[in-house]
Amino acid sequence: MNRFDYVRAGTVAEAVQAFGAGARFIAGGTNLIDLMKYEVEKPGRLIDITHLPLDRIEAHGDGLRIGALVTNAKVAYDDRVTERYPLLRNAILAGASAQLRNAASTGGNLLQRTRCYYFYDVATPCNKRAPGSGCPAIGGMNRIHAIFGTSDKCIATHPSDMCIALAALEATVQVNGPQGERSIPFSEFHRLPGESPETDTNLAPGEIVVSVDLPESRFPQHFTYLKLRDRLSYAFALVSVAAGLELDGDRIKTARLALGGVAHKPWRNREAEALLEGKPATRASFQDAADLIVAEAKPQSENGFKIDLARRAIVRGLEQAAAGTPQSLSDKRIQ
Structure with a gap:
């Protein structure tokens, strides 16, 4: 060091x-x-x-403002989050370990970097770590890597569980920096790799995350966070699905869907969400949405299995959300 x-x-x-x-x-x-x-x-x-005064969860309009220094554990066990944003709670509790959740902050969760093998190994090239040096994951060991939004410079994935839920909930990130305060919609906070994979977010130099703002309570009943991984605990997602539905009888009024483990940022497909709205909450509707999403996947040499895994996870996640039976936090096996 x-x-x-x-x-x-x-x-x-x-x-x-x-x-x-x-x-x-x-x-x-x-x-x-x-x-x-x-x-x-x-x-x-x-x-x-x-020591900054950013460690509180407070009412903010019709939603909640979560300070950047609030720990992941405190967010997950806050009564207001449990009651109004259980999707966020479940996503947090699906990640890391109790010890890490007690230490990790909300702002830090947004800024954590990829777990790509090559990024962590300084003996190998990596465009994210050393721009212009190459991406050995392309054609190399890429089983855990992205199938959406990749470039010829980087195929790494975003590692957070919390961020996948925040994307589906359409949160807003408040930041402060040399040019003052500004708000960043969550969908615009993280970047795809493009030509500059070394830059993970759209934060300007010197800007600091101050809070994450949640809008009016969404999906308190019809939601799920479904995480598929190699081990049942303490493992990053191969594919994860944050799903939230508002139903009008047996039809879908609103649908929000975000995927993890498949792209350089939390992955949403608004066309698929729009396709679901007004449709019956049936397996056939969910399969149509899943097919639309995975149609744009671009697998690498070792991660093609993620396409079918994502398709099935999307359908299963939407079924869980529609039924009001979210993935169990105690029994992580998929029934």
């Missing part, structure tokens, strides 16, 4: 002012410290933001 300066910020303004080339904000550190140990990240300065 390289040597670095340490600064403790007392206010958001101090944190922004302390930022400069080679600096990183640190809160729970559950991802950044790992990256520093592997020498993937070599910050010259760490700005400790754990």
Whole structure:
């Protein structure tokens, strides 16, 4: 691990002012410290933001405002989240471990970096770590990699569970930086790799996440977070589905669907959501939506299985949501 300066910020303004080339904000550190140990990240300065007043969950309009320093565990077990946004709760509890959820922050969850084998191995090329060096995952070991939104520069996937639910809930990210405050719709917060895979988000230099705002309560009854992985616990998703439905009788009034484990960012297909609206909440409708989504998949040499896995997961997730029987948190096996 390289040597670095340490600064403790007392206010958001101090944190922004302390930022400069080679600096990183640190809160729970559950991802950044790992990256520093592997020498993937070599910050010259760490700005400790754990003393900022961003550790509360508060009412905000008809929704909730979750401070950037609220731990994942605190979000998951907050009564208001449990009652009004159970999709978010279930997604958080499907990820990591209890120890990590106690330390990991909301803002940090948004900013965690990919778990690509090559990204973590500094002895190999990686365009995300060293732009222009190449992407050995293309044609290499790519079983866990993306099937949507890839480029010839990067096929890595976004690792978060929480972010998949936030995408389906259409949250908004509040940030502060050298140019002041601004709001970023969640769909625009993360980036696809394109020509610059080293840039994961649309944050400007020096900007810090202040909060995540949830809109009016959606899908408190008809939802699920379905996570398919190699192990039943403590494993990243091969494919995950965050599904929320509003029903009018036996027909779908509103549908929101986000996928994890398949792209460089939480993956949504608004055409598929629109296709579901007004249709009966039946397996046939769900299969049509799933077929539309996977039609644009571009598999690599080892991850073609994800196409059928995603298709079946989408149908199963929508069936769970429609029936009001979300995936169990205690028994992770898919029935």
